[in-house]
Amino acid sequence: MAGGILIAPSILSSDFSRLGEEIAAVDRAGADWIHLDVMDGHFVPNITFGPPVVAAVRGASKKFFDAHLMIAPADPYLEAFAKAGCDGITVHAEACTHLDRTLQAIRGLGCKPGVAINPATPETAIEYVLDRVDLVLVMTVNPGFGGQSFIPATLEKIRRLRALIGDRPIRLQVDGGVAPDTIGAIRQAGADTFVAGSAIYRGGTENHYRDNIEALRKHAEVNKA
Ligand code: DX5
Ligand code: ZN
Numbered sequence: 001m002a003g004g005i006l007i008a009p010s011i012l013s014s015d016f017s018r019l020g021e022e023i024a025a026v027d028r029a030g031a032d033w034i035h036l037d038v039m040d041g042h043f044v045p046n047i048t049f050g051p052p053v054v055a056a057v058r059g060a061s062k063k064f065f066d067a068h069l070m071i072a073p074a075d076p077y078l079e080a081f082a083k084a085g086c087d088g089i090t091v092h093a094e095a096c097t098h099l100d101r102t103l104q105a106i107r108g109l110g111c112k113p114g115v116a117i118n119p120a121t122p123e124t125a126i127e128y129v130l131d132r133v134d135l136v137l138v139m140t141v142n143p144g145f146g147g148q149s150f151i152p153a154t155l156e157k158i159r160r161l162r163a164l165i166g167d168r169p170i171r172l173q174v175d176g177g178v179a180p181d182t183i184g185a186i187r188q189a190g191a192d193t194f195v196a197g198s199a200i201y202r203g204g205t206e207n208h209y210r211d212n213i214e215a216l217r218k219h220a221e222v223n224k225a
Contacts, residue, residue, distance in 0.1 A: 005220050006171070006193045007213055008033035008066050012048065013146045013197035015204070019053070023060040026200065029209035030217075033064040035175070035195045036086070037146075040071035043095050044144040051080040058085035068116065068175065068195075070143045071095065075102055082109035090114030090137050090173075093125045103132040114173070118142065119151050123161045133170060135193070136161055140186070141176030146197040150177025155189045162190030180219045187220040194220065 009031045014022035023034055036054060041047040058065065067086040071077065072095035081089055089111045096102045099115065106113035114135030115126050119142055126136065138158050141148040154174075161172060174186050175195035183194060200212045 004192070005187070005217065006032040007200075007216055008035040008173070008193060008195045009200040009209070009213070010035040010037055010146065010175070010195050010197035012037040013201035020057045020060040022201070023057055025206040026209050026213070027061040027063055029206050030213040031061075031063060031200075031209075033066045033088075033193075034061055035197075036065060036067045037143075037197075038067060038069045038071060038081075039144065043072040043092065044070040046144045051077070051084040054081065054084035054086060064088060066090070066114075066195075068114075068137065069095075075105065078102070078105055078109060082106075082111050086111055088112040088114055088135060090116050090135060092116045092118070092143075093129075094118055094121060099126075100129055100132060103129055107132070114171075116143075116175075117157075119154055123157050123164060127164060130165060130168060130170065135171040135173055136165065137173045137175055138191070139176055140174050140178070143176070148177055150179070150182045150186075155185060158186065158189035158191050178216070180215045183216050183220045184222060 009026040039046045039048040064087045066088045067081050068090050074091045089106045103113040112134040115133050116137035118139050140150050140154045171193045172191045173193035174191045178194050178196040179199040
């Protein structure tokens with residue numbers, strides 16, 4: 001899955017009363033992936049949606065459905081998210097006692113496994129599962145809410161992970177506070193896959209989404225590593 005820059009709008013910042021249409025709108029506006037933030041009110045202090053909602057909106061876009069599970073435990077729900085139509089399933093290292101087994105289970109369900117780490121978690125926490133994943137997600141805010149400020153200390157972690165990943169075909173994704181004024185430094189540190197919620201859904205119309213996605217791409221490409 002490694003390669004050029006990918007932009008993944010987080011539907012967390014969309015209008016939930018028109019979720020299917022909001023997904024179709026970012027799809028037409030140039031999104032590469034659709035990022036789905038699943039929160040349980042236990043691992044993170046917020047609750048969003050689960051497999052039935054993913055299944056209901058699956059028809060709104062043919063693009064890669066990138067599920068970010070902020071739930072503990074994750075294992076009992078993996079199959080339901082796979083059946084709902086997720087293409088990638090990312091779990092948090094902090095939420096999985098037997099992380100290696102969980103990542104194998106995701107692949108066994110036919111999905112691309114990803115592993116996420118919170119801002120306070122060192123990159124070494126996932127060093128020994130890198131051969132199990134297609135994606136590493138560095139949280140650049142504390143998960144739970146959209147619209148928070150990017151945490152600069154995560155840039156060094158992105159650089160270290162880029163080195164740890166080496167030439168493995170793994171996407172290095174960032175999530176939280178990604179905006180035109182932060183994406184250049186994040187790209188330079190070595191990330192290739194960018195989640196953005198508020199920076200894409202601001203404005204509320206498809207034309208805004210197109211401009212917002214283009215602005216992110218432009219600022220990422222100018223600062224290419
Ligand atoms: C935070 C979520 C993010 C969030 C990003 O817990 O994982 O995907 O929606 O929102 P912004 O881009 O507004 O920081
Ligand atoms: Zn997310």
